[in-house]
Amino acid sequence: MASQNPSQSTSQSSGPATGDQRLDKDTRETLVSVARHGLLLAWSFVVLFPLYWLASMSLKPPGQANALPPDWLFLPTVYNYIRLAQDGAFLAAFANSVVMVSASVVLVLLIGVPAAYVLSRYAIPMERDVLVWILSSRMLPPIAVVIPFFVIFRSLNLFDTRIGMVFMYVSINLSLVVWVMKAFFDGIPETLEEAARVDGATRFQGFRKVVLPAAKPGIFSVAIISFIFAWIELLFGLVLTNFEAVPVTLFVYSFIGSRSIEWGMLAAASMAMILPVVVFLIAVNKYLAAGLSFGVVIKE
């Protein structure tokens, strides 16, 4: 291969040659490519192995789930899943979460997106302060506010209600929606609405027919992030629910008993929990990539 490369053959004799020190260009590219793929493989292993572990644990028969050293080869069984599907409490908690989290995402978008639009487009007195105030709801660690929430929920009769949990989730995600969507709207040129208004649209029509469609990627991004944050919420569910409005996270947590842990059921319930997020992600996937590059939707 070297004989085809004139620079290599001539540099062999000369003094300060650098050519022969270096590898052939193709070889270098191959090496870089191998290294890159190697790193990516290693990283995917780090990310995916726990998932594999969880999945395999959920498919092992009782007693084998937590065996050490692990049984790498085992006969998969859906025993845990069948037990889970027959468990009314699990189904109720799962349904609770689907309903409460979905409702909270709809509500947080209905409140947060128009709020972000107004903060982006109109001259609001003390706009900066309003924005920081909205963010301040997330500045305290949740554990610090959970007791006041408990007291408030009790006195408003929201304790252990689905509607209470919806409000709870909204309060968790609202600041995220407002901040991200404000940045997103800031990136959409104002001339779009002006063009719409000149074209005969009202301000609201301009927002609904022109700005909202342009902001779709951002809206889907905050929707999925809000969904995930609410879906995996445990602390508030633990304190603010008892029986009626128990979210699925709390149910999963209940497999960790004071004396023993039901590993198989825990794993199966966790797997079931992942499912709605994955389904939602696949559904909005095409909007997500654009949405994560916040604000740069429009080429000029």
Next chain:
Amino acid sequence: MASITLDDVTKEFGDGGDAVVAVDDVSLDIEDGEFVVFVGPSGSGKSTLMRMVAGLETQTDGDVYIGDEIVNQLGPRARDIAMVFQNYALYPNMTVEENMSFGLKMSTDLSADEIEATVTETAEMMGIESLLDNTPGELSGGQQQRVALGRAIVRDPNVFLMDEPLSNLDAKLRTTMRTEINRLQSDLGVTTLYVTHDQTEAMTMGDRLVVLNYGELQQVGTPLECFYRPANRFVAGFIGSPSMNFFEGQVTDGTLVADGFEYALTERMQGNVGDRTAVTLGARPEDYTLSEAPTDNGFEVVVDVVEPMGSVSYVYVRSVAASHDETFVVEIDGQQPISEGERLYAHAPATDVHLFDTQTGETIHQRELTDDAEHALSQPLENASAGAD
């Protein structure tokens, strides 16, 4: 179709003590079907003025009329206008066809079939019928520009407003579109306001120019009026490329003494100057000649830089006698041989020179013109840029 009248229109941004006056007491009559160009440097208030006609800004003071109607209280949607924006502002999630039909859907009762027919007709006129199913992101800059124009035309509005519509195009396309907009405007006969900072666009496109600076009206006139009869030093310097040369001096005993040369004023000039002493002489690059022999009112200069443009050359020269080393521009025939460092005599004939009051900037003496030229100045040129490309 409609005329536009601005009556003592003022726009201030901010409030109280920090208010910035963007447009200062502007009054203007624009006739039905006229093509008027608002021109000025950035920050001159030209866009703000147009946005007040559009209803996108509300004036702090004064009245805006479209036709005979005061539109102060009307929003943009009620003014029957169409606007082309600098960034085109095409709706990114709609196809070209949807972009063009949006305004008709919003502002008329036309049926879907009628809208489609109107859009198709306009698209054919603009040569964009093959793009109707594309979204703006799939179009080139020039195509987006056409769609933006088409979207304005399809509405058949009373007034077109164009806010620097060509500034995002490359030079060649800009020249083509300039001609095209001119042609469209004269075909459609719709009253058009056009904002630009580019004096070439202003000269070639407008029936009349409205020259603005710091929110104040400087001059309203035909392009040639603004060129040959500038109202003040600002207009003289802004219109024309390269800019007019200015020399500040003192008038004593009928002679203007500037740094680097003296200029004997004619009787008519002296009459116009009156008892002013601080006077600025202005002469356009093309009115100077460079010669090897001394002439009346000529002065010795040394050639600093030569920019050959082909048919003409721009020569940057500096007065030998001047205490500074600032240069001024002289335009000479492209075939005249000239080299850097050469010493020559620069001369601007008394007929071509303007004089300005140094303090106020006001024009106090204007160059002479033939009677025919004088008459032609006040006439708007039909199809001003028909040979621009």
